[in-house]
Amino acid sequence: MIRVVLPQHLRRLAQVDGEVRLDVDGRVTQRAVLDALEARYPALRGTIRDHITQQRRAFVRFFACAQDLSHELPDAPLPEAVASGAEPFLIIGAMAGG
Amino acid sequence: MSGVRVLVGTRKGAFVATSDARRQRWDISGPHFAGWEIYHVKGSPADPDRLYASQTSGWFGQVIQRSNDGGKTWAPVGNQFVYDGVPGTHQWYDGTQHPWEFKRVWHLEPSLTDPDTVYAGVEDAALFRTTDGGQTWQELPGLRGHGSGPGWQPGAGGMCLHTIVQDPSHPGRLFIAISAAGAFRTDDAGKTWRPVNRGLQSVGLPDPKAEVGHCVHRIAMHPSRPGVLFMQKHWDVMRSDDAGDSWHEVSGNLPTDFGFPIDVHAHERDTIFVVPIKSDSEHFPPDGKLRVYRSRTGGNEWEALTNGLPQRDCYVNVLREAMAVDSLDACGVYFGTTGGQVYASADAGDSWAPIVRDLPAVLSVEVQTLE
Numbered sequence: 001m002i003r004v005v006l007p008q009h010l011r012r013l014a015q016v017d018g019e020v021r022l023d024v025d026g027r028v029t030q031r032a033v034l035d036a037l038e039a040r041y042p043a044l045r046g047t048i049r050d051h052i053t054q055q056r057r058a059f060v061r062f063f064a065c066a067q068d069l070s071h072e073l074p075d076a077p078l079p080e081a082v083a084s085g086a087e088p089f090l091i092i093g094a095m096a097g098g
Numbered sequence: 099m100s101g102v103r104v105l106v107g108t109r110k111g112a113f114v115a116t117s118d119a120r121r122q123r124w125d126i127s128g129p130h131f132a133g134w135e136i137y138h139v140k141g142s143p144a145d146p147d148r149l150y151a152s153q154t155s156g157w158f159g160q161v162i163q164r165s166n167d168g169g170k171t172w173a174p175v176g177n178q179f180v181y182d183g184v185p186g187t188h189q190w191y192d193g194t195q196h197p198w199e200f201k202r203v204w205h206l207e208p209s210l211t212d213p214d215t216v217y218a219g220v221e222d223a224a225l226f227r228t229t230d231g232g233q234t235w236q237e238l239p240g241l242r243g244h245g246s247g248p249g250w251q252p253g254a255g256g257m258c259l260h261t262i263v264q265d266p267s268h269p270g271r272l273f274i275a276i277s278a279a280g281a282f283r284t285d286d287a288g289k290t291w292r293p294v295n296r297g298l299q300s301v302g303l304p305d306p307k308a309e310v311g312h313c314v315h316r317i318a319m320h321p322s323r324p325g326v327l328f329m330q331k332h333w334d335v336m337r338s339d340d341a342g343d344s345w346h347e348v349s350g351n352l353p354t355d356f357g358f359p360i361d362v363h364a365h366e367r368d369t370i371f372v373v374p375i376k377s378d379s380e381h382f383p384p385d386g387k388l389r390v391y392r393s394r395t396g397g398n399e400w401e402a403l404t405n406g407l408p409q410r411d412c413y414v415n416v417l418r419e420a421m422a423v424d425s426l427d428a429c430g431v432y433f434g435t436t437g438g439q440v441y442a443s444a445d446a447g448d449s450w451a452p453i454v455r456d457l458p459a460v461l462s463v464e465v466q467t468l469e
Contacts, residue, residue: 009133009158013174043174047158051178059157093157 002033003088014041019088028083030062031074048091063090100469102424104432106440107136107462112151114169115453119426121444124453138419138462140206145213146466150232152203160202164232175232179220182239189251198222207262219259223276238288246310253277253313260418261317265324273317273342280312283342294342316418318360320367328370330360335372337397348397353384359421363446364429368396371431371447373416382413392447406450419462426467434460
């Protein structure tokens with residue numbers, strides 16, 4: 001079970017409270033987690049990564065285990081603590097004015 | 099009992115104001131989609147309970163929301179806007195060619211006859227359409243594929259397609275406007291397009307009478323006389339009597355002919371409204387006085403409407419999407435400001451009162467007249 005924490009705006013868009021818990025088959029990577037997240041909550045498609053290129057949106061960041069994983073390759077394995085559910089995968093809206 | 103529903107898009111959410119036909123007391127709901135920029139909210143003429151909203155964010159991109167109950171509840175629908183084929187390039191600020199990149203939806207124009215069909219004007223400029231209530235969107239590529247596309251360039255606000263006007267007497271005819279490319283018309287439901295900018299003059303262009311490149315801010319039409327169009331351009335208020343084939347200036351005695359919105363009275367085809375703004379570098383009313391100007395002669399002769407509007411120390415702007423009229427008798431006129439006020443007139447502009455004063459900056463105002 002993977003734990004995902006969404007920023008407030010995306011929690012509201014997906015109509016969820018608190019953490020999201022996802023089952024991910026196979027290797028636990030950014031791509032696998034986001035695929036599972038978007039499959040469960042289609043309203044999030046296009047809001048975290050581009051529909052077509054799958055690139056992370058510029059003002060979105062991925063944190064876990066006190067590390068910034070935003071620039072890791074999407075198919076790189078996430079930390080074991082995320083894969084085991086001990087630590088959440090944090091999707092962050094960057095601090096950027098407005 | 100008849101009434102009106104005012105749909106307000108702001109920098110930080112959408113608001114819905116409702117009133118009975120007297121238009122004196124208002125109930126406000128919102129913010130809907132709090133914290134997001136709401137570029138436009140518009141209802142279907144064929145089903146007033148069907149609303150569409152463009153919700154956008156620098157962080158999370160584009161969302162399209164749909165309501166089937168007049169704005170009480172909303173649900174996100176499709177948000178995938180993919181240019182048809184190879185995106186191509188347009189002119190960038192430095193003169194180089196720049197790939198078309200989708201940024202946001204500026205304008206949603208529901209079909210006059212089908213609640214599931216909606217046109218979307220987007221930045222970078224293109225026209226999309228859904229025929230399934232917003233679940234999927236397809237580009238009408240004939241516009242962007244018009245031969246002039248590589249010469250289009252963004253205005254300061256981005257290269258946006260912000261105006262879509264449907265001709266009710268000619269189902270295949272649409273007018274659109276792009277900043278800063280100009281106005282275009284299709285007569286075959288979007289397959290082919292041609293620029294309709296003859297008569298426009300823009301001193302910021304190397305050729306002031308160029309076929310494309312004009313910064314058109316807004317076009318308005320009375321549905322009973324679709325061959326007559328009114329335009330607020332970057333500078334100049336213009337009129338066409340031949341469906342855009344040619345334009346002539348009707349700025350007349352306006353204190354300044356810069357501005358953004360323009361609209362037509364619901365029952366008087368030659369009564370039009372604009373909000374003069376001092377200049378393109380000073381986006382506020384002249385002399386700190388917020389004045390709507392009304393012409394009852396289809397342009398050229400204008401009168402200032404001031405009753406109920408601030409006449410000192412007012413330095414707000416009124417953006418291109420932020421004016422609308424209802425079709426009650428007398429015609430109601432509405433506009434919103436970048437200072438967060440939404441003003442209403444229940445007597446065609448003779449007097450004004452704020453519906454609400456302290457919203458985030460208003461991006462768009464639309465009105466539905468409810469039976």
